[in-house]
Amino acid sequence: MHSFKRYGIAIAGVVFHLMIGGVYAWSVFTKPIAQQTGWQEASVSFAFSLAIFFLGMSAAFMGRLVEKFGPATVGTISSIFYGSGIALTGVAIQVHQLWLLYLAYGVIGGLGLGSGYVTPVSTIVRWFPDKRGLATGLAIMGFGFAALLTGPLALRLIMTIGLANAFYVLGLFYFVVMIITAQFIRKPHPHELPAVIANNASRVSLTNQSMTANEAVRTRWFACLWFMFFINITTGIGLVSAASPMAQSMTSMTAAAAAVMVGIIGLFNGFGRLAWATLSDYIGRPLTYSLIFILDIIMLVILIFFKQPFIFAVALCLLMSCYGAGFSVIPAYLSDVFSTKELGAIHGYVLTAWAAAGMVGPVLLSWTHQILHNYYVTLIAFIIIDLIAMIISIRIQKGFVTNQSVESVR
Structure with missing residues (x-):
């Protein structure tokens, strides 16, 4: 029942x-x-x-x-x-x-x-x-x-x-x-x-305590998660805003084919939310986020160096699955770190990263394209910030492993 x-x-x-x-x-x-x-x-x-x-x-x-x-x-x-x-x-x-x-x-x-x-x-x-x-x-x-x-x-x-x-x-x-x-x-x-x-619900969090929202936002864990979430959305929403013209500009893809591609990447955005979040139940949220950034970096490199329309579209689809994953994995990640005591409030605070990224990603991509008449500089910038986010994610992942080792000794 x-x-x-x-x-x-x-x-x-x-x-x-x-x-x-x-x-x-x-x-x-x-x-x-x-x-x-x-x-x-x-x-x-x-x-x-x-x-x-x-x-x-x-x-x-x-x-x-x-x-x-x-x-x-x-x-x-x-x-x-x-x-x-x-x-x-x-x-x-x-x-x-x-x-x-x-x-x-x-x-x-x-x-x-x-x-x-x-x-x-x-x-x-x-x-x-x-x-x-x-x-x-x-x-x-x-x-x-x-x-x-x-x-x-x-x-x-x-x-x-x-x-x-x-x-x-x-x-x-x-x-x-x-x-x-x-x-x-x-x-x-x-x-x-x-x-x-x-x-299962009462298991110890990464911080070893059940935190209120005001306590959580003062921790370095929250700052790291906010930054990773911001980077993931900045990259994803920037690419979403320019997927069709980018594909036509960087490859020989026609406008009609680009329109079809936009619909397909929307499916990957949706399914990616479920697939990555479900995977995180088995391998853990920290490793999942690390894999998201690793895949982001690889696919961004492919966008720069491969001009075949099919390969370009596949790379964008996988990038969109990572974009969707950021949204679906973060609530569970927050509960792992801070527990569910005030999860709604903590989740609300971290969503301010969405507000910021929604302005930064599309504006950065359109501004650099307008000035330089290509997307390469922005894609390289996305690779750099994804690398920084990946390093932070791996450090958090090590923190989880250390915490679990301490708990097993106890």
């Missing part, structure tokens, strides 16, 4: 993330909005960057609310913010007000994203202390795959009922589904976990 309950809560978390993950389908709306309003596509695209920024910055505060008031309450807040933000985006389009687009989608929608992103993750980790990687991989995979659901649905709505009305319908749909699923997401009581799982 308890096993069924925790899987039911995990499914609710996946559905919840499928709704807010629709933000990744913003590119579907960019051109139609620009055509209908006369705004520049770059101005429309900025609404997405703004939403990601407010996601990362609000997650820290919202993570604390999850610990204080529970995931169902914060999930309800998220459904109100995100649903109303999407609906108000339709109003902004209808009245041709760019500032309202930024307020609606970027700020209000971004606040809904931040509160919604942290709602199920830390809770599901508590329900699956024996399979933390798998559980968070499932939940966050929903966020990665959402664009595959929202993209075709959005296009269909635009064609049948119009652009502004599409946002009204989506806003209502998101609100209803999110507010219902949020009520099923709650923390487990001690008696609801089987004894063997409860014992």
Whole structure:
């Protein structure tokens, strides 16, 4: 019965993330909005960057609310913010007000994203202390795959009922589904976990204590994890933002083939979240993160030296799996290091790295390409920062081994 309950809560978390993950389908709306309003596509695209920024910055505060008031309450807040933000985006389009687009989608929608992103993750980790990687991989995979659901649905709505009305319908749909699923997401009581799982949950963390969020952020462990997460996202989101033009510029890939490739790398982004997170349950989070950075470096080198379209596409796909892995492995990693005492708040704090990387990665790539007319300098920069992150990851990995040796002696 308890096993069924925790899987039911995990499914609710996946559905919840499928709704807010629709933000990744913003590119579907960019051109139609620009055509209908006369705004520049770059101005429309900025609404997405703004939403990601407010996601990362609000997650820290919202993570604390999850610990204080529970995931169902914060999930309800998220459904109100995100649903109303999407609906108000339709109003902004209808009245041709760019500032309202930024307020609606970027700020209000971004606040809904931040509160919604942290709602199920830390809770599901508590329900699956024996399979933390798998559980968070499932939940966050929903966020990665959402664009595959929202993209075709959005296009269909635009064609049948119009652009502004599409946002009204989506806003209502998101609100209803999110507010219902949020009520099923709650923390487990001690008696609801089987004894063997409860014992697993109480194992000593890397820091040998159960830390509060304020205590955790003052440690070097948190600084290292924040930096590694930042580097992983900076590399990944930078490549996502320029995958198609980069492939066409650096290889002989056609625009049509590049468009197909973008869809395929989206699948690797989603599946990578589940695959890497599940792998981390068997080999450990520190080794998993080290392998992610090693694979990143190898694939970035391949992008620089191999010009065959197929090899280039395979390298990008593997890089996107690593990008998705960063999101799904980090919650379980945080629980390994600091325990689950205030995991929601700690996870929220580390998501500020997403806000920073969302600005740095795409801007760095587009700026250097605009000045130098190639992507090589940025790719080399990505290799260097990935090397630094890999060294930090290996040092943390050694810290885990040392801690486990001490515990075995005790």
